[in-house]
Amino acid sequence: EVQLVQSGAEVKKPGESLRISCKGSGYSFTSYWISWVRQMPGKGLEWMGRIDPSDSYTNYSPSFQGHVTISADKSISTAYLQWSSLKASDTAMYYCARQVGAIEGWFDPWGQGTLVTVSS
């Protein structure tokens, strides 16, 4: 079974750093890109960026460029999303998703989500 399992919920203070993870299993991790998607409370889905685990090439939505970093460790089939200095506005659910299909691709499956709460 293809699965993406994300790390658990986090509660952080503004200014703190954070890295959340997404571990793939049941498929060749380096054969599919991984994207990260944000969902703020009560809001819709926003594509943040993606990584090709085979060479760690990334590209980001302009809305998130410079605010987050996406990385991957193919030796342990895990992708990461990290912040160097969190803000209260980073409070959201974050999903990773495997991209399938050709160049355009679509997202399947999705991880279960990691809830990040940033509050003083």
Place this chain on the structure above:
Amino acid sequence: NFMLTQPHSVSESPGKTVTISCTRSSGSIASNYVQWYQQRPGSAPTTVIYEDNQRPSGVPDRFSGSIDSSSNSASLTISGLKTEDEADYYCQSYDSSFWVFGGGTKLTVL
């Protein structure tokens, strides 16, 4: 980049048919595939339609997708509505190395 606009909410009765639209703001809707995702409360999204009109295995044939170049929009149609179809639905497409989601539509089955 373009935007994908969906109605905020739709409602219909069990057994009926509902259609959710997704209008592309610029560029042709036919230029890039459209996907549809279902998100039930408290759960991660799942794919119900990919590549405009393809259903993943396990998705019932009550779900169908289409595109209409005249209105520059995509549609998700759900027939024989069931209470379990009550969820948020998001369309999604692609443009030059960026992936775009619609704002989502809340489907109420009452």
